[in-house]
Amino acid sequence: MDWTAFKLSIELAAVTLLILLPIAMVVGRELAVRTFRGKGFVEALVALPLLLPPTVVGFYLLQAFGRHSALGRAFEAMTGHLLVFSFEGLVLASVLINLPFAVQPIQRACEAIPREVREAAALCGMSPWGAFLRVELPLAWPGVATALALTFAHTLGEFGVVLMVGGSIPDETRTLAIAIYDRVQAFDDRAAGVMAATLLAFSLLALGVTNTLARRIGRRHGE
Amino acid sequence: MASEPPVNGLSVTLRQAQPIPLDVSFSCPAGEVVALFGPSGSGKTTILRAIAGLYRPATGRVTCGESVWLDTARDEALPPHRRAVGLVFQEYALFPHLTVLGNVVAATGHRARSERESRARELLDLVHLAPYATRRPAELSGGQRQRVALARALARDPAVLLLDEPFAAVDREVRVALYRELESVRVSLRVPIILVTHDFDEVARLADRLCILERGAMTAQGRVTELTSRVDIPQLATYYEPGSVLDVRVEAHEPGRQLTRLSFPGGALWSPTMAARSGTVVRIRIPAREVSIALAVPEQISLHNALPAQVAGIAAASDPALVLVTLQLGPTVLLAQVTHDAVSRLQLAPGRNVFALVKSVSVLRPGRATGAVS
Numbered sequence: 001m002d003w004t005a006f007k008l009s010i011e012l013a014a015v016t017l018l019i020l021l022p023i024a025m026v027v028g029r030e031l032a033v034r035t036f037r038g039k040g041f042v043e044a045l046v047a048l049p050l051l052l053p054p055t056v057v058g059f060y061l062l063q064a065f066g067r068h069s070a071l072g073r074a075f076e077a078m079t080g081h082l083l084v085f086s087f088e089g090l091v092l093a094s095v096l097i098n099l100p101f102a103v104q105p106i107q108r109a110c111e112a113i114p115r116e117v118r119e120a121a122a123l124c125g126m127s128p129w130g131a132f133l134r135v136e137l138p139l140a141w142p143g144v145a146t147a148l149a150l151t152f153a154h155t156l157g158e159f160g161v162v163l164m165v166g167g168s169i170p171d172e173t174r175t176l177a178i179a180i181y182d183r184v185q186a187f188d189d190r191a192a193g194v195m196a197a198t199l200l201a202f203s204l205l206a207l208g209v210t211n212t213l214a215r216r217i218g219r220r221h222g223e
Numbered sequence: 224m225a226s227e228p229p230v231n232g233l234s235v236t237l238r239q240a241q242p243i244p245l246d247v248s249f250s251c252p253a254g255e256v257v258a259l260f261g262p263s264g265s266g267k268t269t270i271l272r273a274i275a276g277l278y279r280p281a282t283g284r285v286t287c288g289e290s291v292w293l294d295t296a297r298d299e300a301l302p303p304h305r306r307a308v309g310l311v312f313q314e315y316a317l318f319p320h321l322t323v324l325g326n327v328v329a330a331t332g333h334r335a336r337s338e339r340e341s342r343a344r345e346l347l348d349l350v351h352l353a354p355y356a357t358r359r360p361a362e363l364s365g366g367q368r369q370r371v372a373l374a375r376a377l378a379r380d381p382a383v384l385l386l387d388e389p390f391a392a393v394d395r396e397v398r399v400a401l402y403r404e405l406e407s408v409r410v411s412l413r414v415p416i417i418l419v420t421h422d423f424d425e426v427a428r429l430a431d432r433l434c435i436l437e438r439g440a441m442t443a444q445g446r447v448t449e450l451t452s453r454v455d456i457p458q459l460a461t462y463y464e465p466g467s468v469l470d471v472r473v474e475a476h477e478p479g480r481q482l483t484r485l486s487f488p489g490g491a492l493w494s495p496t497m498a499a500r501s502g503t504v505v506r507i508r509i510p511a512r513e514v515s516i517a518l519a520v521p522e523q524i525s526l527h528n529a530l531p532a533q534v535a536g537i538a539a540a541s542d543p544a545l546v547l548v549t550l551q552l553g554p555t556v557l558l559a560q561v562t563h564d565a566v567s568r569l570q571l572a573p574g575r576n577v578f579a580l581v582k583s584v585s586v587l588r589p590g591r592a593t594g595a596v597s
Binding site: 114116117119120121122123124125126127128130131134135138139 | 275276277302303304306308309310312314316317318319320329330332333375376378379
């Protein structure tokens with residue numbers, strides 16, 4: 001069992017969530033509430049990582065993060081090391097490829113809140129922020145929980161993009177999914193099996209816990 | 224109405240051609256109920272939303288007392304959460320994740336933390352929902368949800384109360400109880416109340432003033448008691464059997480004869496004993512078909528009411544065999560529905576002095592302690 005890889009996977013998933021969840025809440029809510037020109041295009045852009053092969057996404061990210069890109073150069077100038085093949089690069093890639101998994105459930109949940117309920121919150125004297133915290137977020141919570149679980153499990157399991165952008169550097173970019181691949185390549189089926197089972201159990205647990213939580217809160221709402 | 228800006232009243236002017244045509248101007252003094260009446264699609268709800276700040280018209284001005292809520296000429300628009308508005312939505316729009324108490328507390332954010340819950344409980348008492356404080360909206364009946372919505376709107380301590388078809392989704396029996404609650408709210412709150420409805424019976428029972436809307440424009444506005452006696456408003460004939468609505472004062476009861484004496488400017492009426500205290504104001508309706516015309520006071524007749532009146536006009540009724548005669552009793556107008564034959568036999572024409580024989584009156588709203596007789 002490669003505990004370093006396990007720890008790295010959990011870290012990557014946690015940091016991804018920390019960065020992605022606020023972004024997804026804003027994007028998901030705005031897409032649900034507002035109508036604007038080019039909304040369909042934005043939605044397609046968010047959904048893109050669902051459709052494209054991870055190698056394609058990985059290829060473009062590699063181009064975007066690399067030494068020859070403005071982003072890559074800026075990052076190197078700031079930190080002294082490369083964005084590609086680093087944990088930071090992995091986090092950035094992970095946030096981008098998880099956008100649809102986080103945004104879509106939140107968007108659906110926000111769309112399910114009747115417009116009048118949002119308006120009622122404002123007419124109760126709540127500021128937009130207050131209404132979001134006290135009315136919209138609690139009502140959209142099942143969607144947020146789904147986003148949380150999906151993003152977490154998907155980050156643990158992502159292989160193609162991680163390999164393309166991060167390579168397989170121990171304690172930096174070698175996640176559990178990569179470590180399993182490495183072990184299989186080395187004909188170490190036992191180690192690969194243990195790690196695969198760990199990943200399976202962990203993902204199942206994450207999904208189970210959030211689903212139960214979401215349902216319990218849904219029941220409390222009397223729906 | 225728009226020319227007299229009322230103290231602590233609401234004054235609304237909205238104009239736009241697109242996307243929803245609007246051309247309205249009206250005001251509502253504190254303690255009065257203005258009904259916005261019209262078919263669906265006439266812009267009633269849009270007007271309400273513009274007052275609340277949920278909809279921004281191309282041009283318009285909304286003021287409430289001293290404060291300006293909307294003035295497109297100066298590009299001023301207060302966001303909805305900064306307008307002291309209580310709005311009861313048609314579908315109530317309660318917060319499903321909060322208890323009944325939580326829903327009402329949610330609108331008390333402008334008060335000190337320590338008094339929020341006690342104020343919410345007071346309001347639940349007012350709408351008779353105290354025993355349901357810990358329930359969730361999903362566990363309540365339609366009428367109960369409606370009352371939670373009303374309590375929540377009141378919890379905001381609104382400077383204006385807006386009601387969007389508040390009685391449309393509840394049973395007839397519940398509705399009558401809610402009418403009574405609204406009346407007590409009107410008396411205790413003393414703020415302008417705007418009622419959106421497409422039910423003219425509600426207008427006649429609840430409203431002091433009326434704006435009739437069609438495709439976003441006002442086709443008539445005025446006191447309910449005046450508009451109901453007019454025969455030149457086609458929308459009214461469509462929705463309401465012709466008849467006058469009057470606010471009358473209860474003068475005295477005669478227990479021996481089981482009669483109550485009612486007075487209004489220009490006349491007085493006897494009615495079967497009414498459960499209203501002397502001195503209170505009762506709203507009654509006198510359907511045109513319950514009014515006959517005589518040239519002299521008939522003797523030996525079961526009717527109690529033969530009121531001197533003057534014919535002011537004669538108009539066609541919806542039934543081609545009948546006409547509506549407008550009768551002037553001092554400042555008050557009554558409608559009588561008679562046949563063409565009667566018009567020629569009695570030689571009825573504007574200016575002719577006659578007697579209005581009133582057979583029956585129906586009470587629309589029981590005694591009001593305050594309020595002027597119009």
